[in-house]
Amino acid sequence: MDQLTFDDIVCEYGSIFKNREVFTMDYLPESYKYRDSQLTKMAVYSKEVDNGVTPQNMRIRGGHSTGKTTTTMKYFSMMEERFTNVVCVHVNCQINTTEYKIFSKIYKRLFGRQINVSGLSKFNIYDEVMEYIINEEKVLIVALDDYNYMKTGQELNRTLYNLLRAHESYPGVKIAVLTIINTNNNILIDSQVSTIFHPIEVEFDSYEYYAIYDILKNRCKSGFYHNVISEKVLNKVVDLTYDIGDLRYGIKLLAKAGEKAEKENSLNILSKHLI
Numbered sequence: 001m002d003q004l005t006f007d008d009i010v011c012e013y014g015s016i017f018k019n020r021e022v023f024t025m026d027y028l029p030e031s032y033k034y035r036d037s038q039l040t041k042m043a044v045y046s047k048e049v050d051n052g053v054t055p056q057n058m059r060i061r062g063g064h065s066t067g068k069t070t071t072t073m074k075y076f077s078m079m080e081e082r083f084t085n086v087v088c089v090h091v092n093c094q095i096n097t098t099e100y101k102i103f104s105k106i107y108k109r110l111f112g113r114q115i116n117v118s119g120l121s122k123f124n125i126y127d128e129v130m131e132y133i134i135n136e137e138k139v140l141i142v143a144l145d146d147y148n149y150m151k152t153g154q155e156l157n158r159t160l161y162n163l164l165r166a167h168e169s170y171p172g173v174k175i176a177v178l179t180i181i182n183t184n185n186n187i188l189i190d191s192q193v194s195t196i197f198h199p200i201e202v203e204f205d206s207y208e209y210y211a212i213y214d215i216l217k218n219r220c221k222s223g224f225y226h227n228v229i230s231e232k233v234l235n236k237v238v239d240l241t242y243d244i245g246d247l248r249y250g251i252k253l254l255a256k257a258g259e260k261a262e263k264e265n266s267l268n269i270l271s272k273h274l275i
Contacts, residue, residue, distance in 0.1 A: 015225065016258040016269065022223030023255035025248065028073055031218065034211045035071045038202050042075045045200050046176075049083045049139055055176040057164070057197060060143075061183055062204025065247040068180050071204070072143050079141065087133075088141045097151040099159040103129060106142065126162065130170040143178040148187050160193045207247055213238045216250050224258065229269045233257075236274060 021027050032039075046055035060068045069090075076088035089109045096102050104117045107125045110132050117125060133140050142163060150156040160177065167173045179199065181187065189197060207215070216238055220229050237257075241250030257273040266273075 016228050016262045016267075017223060018225050019223050020255070022219050023251055023258070025069075025251075028070065028077065029218065029222070032070070032074050033214070034207065035067045035074075035204070038067075038071050038204060039075060039078075041200070041202055042071070043078065046075075046079060046141075049079070049086055052085070052137075052139070052174070054139055054174040055141060057176055057199040058178045058202050059199040060178055060180040060202050060204070063183050063206055063245070065245075065249070066204040066206060067247075068204050069145055072145070072178060072180060076141070076143070083139070085137060085139055086141060087138050088143070090143045090145060092145050093147045094145075094149040097149060098155050099162070100125075102142075102144070102159055103162075106140070130166055130173050133174065134170060134172045139174045139176070141176045141178065143180060145180040146182075147179050148181055153187075153190075156187065157190045157193050160189065160197060164193065164196045206245060209238070209242050212241050212247060212250065215247065216241065216254065219251060219254065223254070224269070228258070228261075228267070229254075233269055233271055233274070236271060240274075 042058060045058065049055060060072060062068050073090060076090065079086045080088055087110065089106050091102050091105050093102070096105050100122050103122065103125045106129055107117055107120075108115055110129060120128075129140075132138070144159070147156060150159070163175050163177050166175055177197070177199075213235075217234060220234060237250050237253055240253065241247060253274060254269075257269045260273040261267075261269045
């Protein structure tokens, strides 16, 4: 008997996942519901971009796993698709905790992700970013996600100040800033920043039960093969997710349950796989 190939094994034992990416936190669903009002508000305050008008600064606030980041990424996708003069940069401030790291992230978005910035000073990076925006006639929109995780308040205030006042030293620069933060976190911004940072508030409330059910069901349809998970097991996941109040918990639970089922060569996700 010939030795089994990897493809033979997959075909013989089947698979749970149709698309594992669906259960990652970076996944952006094609059909995006339940945050239409927030997305519409963000779009309304950005509608003059085509005429060269900088979008309003915004503060995105809400509890854990209420769709703040996903909505922002959807907004970015819509903006870059609609307006050729827009460049959007999402910065995870849990990873990029300093002003230097944040401007390095922006620099790489503009000039290429593989570029090594280790030999460049903060001023060089900042200067080249501003010159690019002017020369290419771009509008830069920067989202500082979880900005309360920045290394110090001084780093945060300096970053905001240099973004928001860039046009004073570089006439023609157009930059909008979105700050994303959980409701329970209050970050003090110093007077130099508060005088120029008057963001539009975009609030995200917790998902209702029916919304959690619909979101997780659609993830299952996109991420699992047909009939992999029963309605009964899905409802258990929805109940647990609703009780905890964290949509990410439900998405991660589905991913882990699928992995457990695959390890057992099961073609279905069972209740035992949720434990």
